[in-house]
Amino acid sequence: MDLHVRNYILYKARTLKEQQKKLERLKALQKEIEKDIIDESPAAMDGMPRGKGGTSDPVASKVIRLEKVQTRISNIEKELAAFKRAEDKIKLTGNLSWRIYNDTIKDQINLEYKALELYMSPRSLYNYRTKLMEMIAEELGEYIDGEDEE
Numbered sequence: 001m002d003l004h005v006r007n008y009i010l011y012k013a014r015t016l017k018e019q020q021k022k023l024e025r026l027k028a029l030q031k032e033i034e035k036d037i038i039d040e041s042p043a044a045m046d047g048m049p050r051g052k053g054g055t056s057d058p059v060a061s062k063v064i065r066l067e068k069v070q071t072r073i074s075n076i077e078k079e080l081a082a083f084k085r086a087e088d089k090i091k092l093t094g095n096l097s098w099r100i101y102n103d104t105i106k107d108q109i110n111l112e113y114k115a116l117e118l119y120m121s122p123r124s125l126y127n128y129r130t131k132l133m134e135m136i137a138e139e140l141g142e143y144i145d146g147e148d149e150e
Helices: 003-014 016-039 058-093 095-106 111-118 122-140
Strands: none
Touching (some): 003 058, 003 095, 003 122, 095 111, 095 122, 111 122
């Protein structure tokens, strides 16, 4: 597995809680913007002064901002759903896989310490963790098996 992909997977797995909090904040912001758009006063009538520097449409700028927020929400939801699918696959592989995922991928517990706790060699644990990260990377669409290349 490529070092950049491995570091990316470790970073994403360790920031899942922060992404969920960010998603909640973005959804609250989305509701606030939607309320502002609904409550926005109509444009000035013809013949009324509009100010200097041309016309501005605050509703249009809020709609553009709302679209950007919705795009960010969609991207975070897709990423969280992919991690959920990967975690479900890991749970199906057994309790040992789930413990290794939680302790060495999501949390930063030392591999040598965890290997002693699980009565494994550190090299075996490292290989096991690499397989789990490949599973996650495949689910996220970030992993291409090197054996398929010619």
